[in-house]
Amino acid sequence: MSAETTDSRIDRLYELVPDIYKMRDADQRYPLQALLRVIAEQVNLIDDDINQLYENWFIETAEDWAVPYLADLIGYRPVVKVADANNAAAAALNRFVIPRREVSNTIRYRRSKGTLALLELLAQDVAGLPARAVEFFKLLAWNQNINHPHLDRARTVDVRRMPDLDLIGGPFERVAHTVDVRRINSRLTVGRFNIPSVAVFVWWLKAYPVTWTRAYCAENAGPHCFTFSVLGQNAPLFCKTEPELDPAQIAEEMNVPAPIRRQAFAARPEQFYGVDRSLAIWAPGWGGYDPNKPIPVEAIVPADLSGWQYVPKLKHIAVDPVLGRFAFPPSQLPKKGATVTYRYGFSADIGGGEYSRPIFDPSPEEIKVTDPKDKSKKVRKLVVPVFYRVGRATGQFQTLGAALAQWEKDDPFDAVIELMDSAVLVEPISITLKMDRTLQIRAANRKRPVLRLLDWQTDSPDSLSVTMEQASRFTLDGLLVAGRPLRITGPGREDGCPPVCGSSVVIRHCTLVPGWSIDSNCEPYRPAEPSLELYNIRAQVRIEHSILGSIQVHENEVNTDPIPIVVADSIVDATNPQKEAIGSPGFAVAHAVLTILRCTVFGIVDVHAVELAENCILQDCINVARRQLGCVRFCYVQPHCRTPRRYRCQPDLVIQAVTEKVVDLNKRATLIASEELRVRPQFTSIRYGNPGYAQLAVTCADEIKQGADDESEMGVFHDLYRPQREANLRQRLEEFTPAGMDVGLISVS
8 A cells, every 4th residue: 555645635536446346455455546546646746736727827826936927928027137946045036036916916006106105015015125105395495385385394493393303314204404406316425305306215124022021120220220121231122013004105103113212102102002012011019000911001101211310200110112221110119020022123033033933843753773782783763752841821841941851851762842932041951962862942933032041050160051972963943042152062082983973953043142141232241252162062063043152162173073064044243353253262273164154254263164155244354274175155255364265255356356457556455455445344233132233234335235146145134135125126116106206215224
């Protein structure tokens, strides 16, 4: 009989057979059924293909490869060249180059050409960006006709209207300006306030939620002072976006992921505060309020807490949304602490966060394991994964330590410990993985638990310690770890086992806070300390979609081969240009072979070899001991670093261009120095904890912003495909803007 299948149609042909033949087939152990199942499997494939061909006639149900062909039928022309969708990366790029939503609405756009709301709709459908369209002629100061007055615009500035003054320079400003004759779409200097100018303001930062988590008590300022962020830094709170009810409505502050202003919060606190709003505060047993509900909005006082100078009255809480701070009355402290819900800003789904991410559940399988009686032999064993869930309400265990204790007692071959809520876990963690064992510690989807490691012991380190034996596998997924590093230790080297013995370490969608923790200004507390330490580990190490500090590799480079380390779509931050992002203390280079893809690295990289570096920003120097192995392609690498052969890297390309054009040596040296400085990557912020962390600045050179192999940006946010989305959107805005008007694209965040 054929293998088991989940397709319910597998016996569609066998069901047509007369019963007499089924009886005879049963007597002979179902050979006819097995044959018809094989035939039915092929029939089902053809049937599915025919059905999908019908679905491909419609833009809503067509496969990704069919979207460009449907777009061509209505005269849609992509701005960026369509890639051959023969791999996942090309298919992802094509989804941005030819958005399905834009193709489906092309006819609608043509009918609505010339309307202001259409420009906002284009930004959302073409580039996937929230936007606000502004006609600048409405903000010009001009003498009004007495027969046709516009009382809502063209007014001079009233210095007593603080809400209007607070909006100056942003997309929501209301004060009048004098004429700026520069064009808003100029390639030289951009002007705003001109008669034909129309601006489309877009927000690249997203507002990520943090639900029901512990606040941080800033004891250095006072026991009544708290921050929304569990790390204690000043972090602006962002709006929870609300959909626009009318397609013709122009977006307001509540419709975009913008930081909450003090003036807006003071004018309309009920619009931002509450269970289903942008922020909320719980303090059980405080002020006589219902402990199961957040502090009522009537008790919230908007304030400026930049110096913690404001003292609220009894039964009230002062909240500063710009700094992400709140304060209780000094004489009325919350005895049971404070719990908060809020939103912070960041560029993409990187690091620990409450966003949707793929969850990899291990499936039961039959594997070969080491025979406990004779370690030289392998035996087959059916491995069924065991789940341990940790959570206040829905979990089997209340603490991670209790789940680990039960895991050690049960000793399963394959186990998953899942953290069910965004709690702050403060407990020492030490894990020992036996031979052939697999352990995955992960956050539930859309949860962000925080593992806060403290100085528990005086005579030993207090890191998150994991000890691995041969053929063991460890995965950390979706957590934020602060206070101490993650230390992974392997067995000794006395048995002469090669460095890769079926073991693996995977760090996925995690944040290992650079510098262990940060202060109120996002400066690291321990900038010299690593976030990940690897001691004599015989495993393949893979890090993806994560943020972490420096990586230290402690390996015996005499007796063993270097370990493989793969870092993809991540940020590695040494917190200082002079410190090692990847290295080995006491040795010239880390004994590792590095593969690094679509990453941003702050700090020096010293490794044995680089097998492949692609689409990366290596902000500071990189040095490899073995230059004959590997390739560095489409990366930013400082010109005097020791690397494998480089292909189309910066600033090599601009140096080559100057060398070919300029003959005079003195002039050539000056121009080369100038070009090297010009193409050096510029960032909105280089400090973890800021919303614009590792985001390329607007002033960054185009050679970096479009320097990847597919003309996307180099670095960790490569897969946002920002250049392609911007180019596509600019073209569509020009296409649907009324004749005689100039449209410009302005990035707010």
